[in-house]
Amino acid sequence: MNSLGSDFSRNWLRLSITTGLVVMIFYFGPLFYVVNISLQSQQQFLTQSMSLPSPISWSNFTQAWQEASMSSYFMNSIVYTVVPTVVALVFSVTLAFPISRRYIKGSRQLHALLTSGMFFPVALIPLFIESRMLNLYNNRLGYMILHIEDAMVFGFFLFVGYFRTIPKELDESAVLDGCGYLRFLLVIVAPLAKPALVTMAIYAGIQIWNDLIGPVVFLASPSLYPLSRGLFALYGTTAGQWTLLAAGVLIAAAPLIIAFLFFQRYFIEGAMAGAVKS
């Protein structure tokens, strides 16, 4: 028994060490490599790309920032992400609450319909035609409007379940106290549903931030590009200047990595909930 036990753990120890090594090589390695070459000069990269940068050169970052007008991409990304996420959050709450309480006629049918929205086939082509017809093509407002639906359906799915855990007695006492519906949502429901709201906002926000196909299809002017599209454009114009591209990749990745370290828990929860969607 004792020998079996130690045999068991020795096996797992060996496997765990292998896992650690594999993770370090394949997950930490690429990141380290990109950081390394982003600090090298173009000349050093051509001769000794595998050694540490000497001397450390920040010129790739300044060049990528200016050449690719990263600051304007950043501003676009922030606006494109925050506005639709907040709007979708509000819409999904006002949809999910009455439906989860079944306060309106046809709640069950609406619930089924909105949930099925998660499984609709990707409808990129009709959306493109619609964006042209409704004047949503190649402008900021249109681009943001086009991103509401996806996030809203995800939020609805998440909230309908969550609101059921909030006791209905609260609604009744709010009405008795003369509290209006909107104030009730804002003051009572929102704080109680905070974990679900944060999960939705983080997950949906990162999906919108990272969207590449959206800007390729719906935006034509480079001045309107978000970071994802702008970085891809940088790749197109800097053929072969790998150190410059590496700096661009890091500029785009840094906010995401920081956000991930802060909101990891919410993000994993969102991914699990959104799993049915992808």
Add this chain to the structure above:
Amino acid sequence: MGLRPASQYHYDLNCKEKSFLSNVFKGRQRIVIYLTMIPGLLVFLLFGIVPSISTLIISFTNFTAIPGLPTNFIGLANYVYIFVNNAQGFIQSVEDTLLFAGGVIILQNVLGLWMASTLTKKFPGVTFFRTLVFMPAVLGVTVIGLMWTLIFAPSGGPAAELLSLFGTSSAFFGSTTWALPLVIFVQIWANLGFTTVVFIAGMNTVPRELHEAAMIDGATGWTNFWKVTFPMIAPSVTVNVILAAAGSLRTYDLIYVLTDGTNNTNTLGMYMFNTAFQGSSNLGLGAGIGILQFILTVIVVLILQKYLMRREEAMS
């Protein structure tokens, strides 16, 4: 069992007696409820329902993205083009799709099982490793795609340097042999964290006593895994296989960054995208390809689901 408390009754979705419950909000407040639902429903109708049903209609037209050209209904002409005029391209694309999806489904789950079974153990750095494996989920296709483009740069990149130690070289994403396996690799790299987290959640539900009992009966690590853990996490396997299938049969954004569908990586999604939005911008034809991609996805997922459900029943 006695009577259920009234409050519980309200939240029971399966209760058949009433289609809606008495609304505690009255009068003006009730109108506010309806009014605040309108914008969301409008967005859902306009950007959810309408596009989803119109793909099929568009596939019967010659819609193009080039302004000024007339749009007509052309019946099944797009499908005739796909199946007859461009049969070879279509078959190649289905082949690329199935190879890509097959590779991703199998390898992502095998690697995910391995990752989860070791990352549920306690050893130094295990939390760090978990975080690292899950991180690509937030990085997005542009960052991930370009990062691996840098790694597999045909000259000067670390992969090229490694090959040169053995005296060979490769064009990597530019090679007809290696592009597809490498695209599969990057796709798995990006999604392995999610698969692993689902498996970890499944493994945490397996009671410790089962493993201990198996060990007393003489089961070693490997047998313990196969005979105890694996049957117990059948539901997680089902979830991961179905998600990997549905995802990999439809996705194309990562492929767009890595190869743009060249070198035998022209999956149906990529084929649809490039037909509709590049070159001739033939939206009608693109919609037709999209419909065929949707049909293929549904068929594969349904078959897998049926098989996995039966397997789950057999194991329980």
